[in-house]
Amino acid sequence: MTYQLQPISPEQHLAFIASRPSASHLQVPSWGEAKPDxxxxxxxxxxxxxxxxxxxLALFRPLPRLRKCLAYLPEGPVIDWTAPDLDRWLAPLPGYLKDRGAFSVRMGPPVVTRRWDAEAVKAAIADPAVRRLRDTEATREEPGARALADRLRGLGWRPSDPDGAEGFAAGQPRYVFQVPLAGRTAQDLQRGFNQQWRRNVKKAEKAGVKVDRGGHADLAAFHELYLETAERDRFLPRPLEYFQRMWTALTTEDPDRMRLYLARHDGELLAAATMLTVGRHVWYSYGASTARRREVQPNNALQWRMMCDAHELxxxxxxxxGITDTLDPDNHLLGLLRFKVGTGGQAVEYLGEWDLPLNRVLHKALGLYMSRR
Incomplete structure (x- = not known):
């Protein structure tokens, strides 16, 4: 069978996504509208x-002063990655993108390779001899993932991050943390929390923390907390306009695609987060919190409400x-991993992002530029 690759309308694209159990929020048509560059x-x-x-969804980033661009399919494309004729699926992609000016292609197959349950992650964190999660035995290895990686290499694709970065490098995270919801009640979810998480949820309820949904008008308040979070956690924040554009694009496509949650205590906003939904997959997207009144545990209350709403959906x-792959106790990201592990979910490793150079000179030049940033 020969597969033909051609442009489709946003309506066709969205209808196809809707026919699938789930797809990445980075592969819906509206995501392109959220990325004006x-x-x-x-x-x-x-x-x-x-x-x-x-x-x-193919995103094209032009090079300054050149009529060439980087083509990027984040956490996509949405194809049958288990197909025995995968080579035929991927064969038309390079030529199609090259005709549109691409000098290099990057994609992120939405394929899971390994999973570690919460107990395995906690044991790895507690073991001083273990430096990285990837070096520990997984609770489950997904069949076919290694063979798929070999097939991609055979087709000329190469891992964008061969060393397996910590999950917060350029591009999309290779390591994430997920809480399975299927077949579980809300009580099951809470029973899966560790003791500290259950205690904190109860403490927030007793203290009177209220979690409500917000709208476009509340993004400015969210962003104020987000800027405080960025300074505290040492990352480069996005401007308010980014979130406003994202909200407009995603909610126009689907009113429930993006939600904003706000946690308050005695009327003061202490934490906020955005949530994205595509099919039966829900993401905690961006989070923000203040250092004030941490004793009332607004972050636990916020996440618990979002989990319950995801369950109801x-x-x-x-x-x-994203989570860090490093288990170094001096790494400031380890605290975030511990927080997520407390939910009783599982660490998940994806196949990662892969590059295919179409113009090796420009591709190498881009790699050198990115390595020096």
């Missing part, structure tokens, strides 16, 4: 009967997104 295009795979069988998984 990139040119976005929806592309579709058609089989021999002219049926749309795969889709992807019928989600299969609540995704807490």
């Amino acid at each position: 990139w040119r976005a295009e929806s592309v579709g795979w058609f089989d021999g009967r002219d049926r749309l069988v795969g889709a992807g 019928g989600a299969d998984v609540y995704d807490l997104r």
Whole structure:
């Protein structure tokens, strides 16, 4: 069978995504509208009967002063990654993107390779001899993942991050933390929390922390906390306009695609977070909090409310997104990992992002530039 790759409308793209159990929020048409520095295009795979069988959101980032661009399919494309004829699925992609000016292609196959349950992660953190999660025995290895990596290498693709960065490097995180929801009650979820998490949720309830949903008008208040969080946790914050644009684009596509949650105590905003939903997959996207009144545990209250709402939506998984791979006790990101492990979920390793150079000179130049940033 020969697959044809061609542009599709946002409506076709969205209808295809809606036919799937889930897909990454980075692969819905509206995500391109949230990224104004990139040119976005929806592309579709058609089989021999002219049926749309795969889709992807391709983002193009132009190089200054050159008529060339980097093509990027974050956490995509949405195709059958288990197909025995995967080579045929991927074959038309490089030529199609090269015709649109791409000098290099980056994609992120949404394929899980390994999982560690909460007990395995806690044991790894407690073991001073263990420096990285990837070096510990996984609770489960997903069949076929290693073979898929070998097939990609055979087709000329190479890992964008061969050393397996900590999960917070450029691009999308390779390691994330997820709480399975399918087949579980809300009581089951809370029983899965560690003792500290259960205590903190109860403490927040007793203290009177209130968690409500906000709207576009509340993004400014969220952003104030977000700037405080960025300074405290040492990361470069995004401007308020980014979140406003993201809200408008995603909620126009689907009113429930993006939510904002606000945790208050005695009327004071202490924590806030955004939540994204596509099909039966829900993500905790961006979080923010103040150092004030931490004793009333607003962050635990916030996450618990979001998990409960995700459960009510019928989600299969609540995704807490990126975690660090390093278990170094001096790494400031380890505290975030401990917080997420307390939910009783699982650490998940994806196949990571992969590059295919179409112009090796420009691709190498881009790599040198990124390494010096």
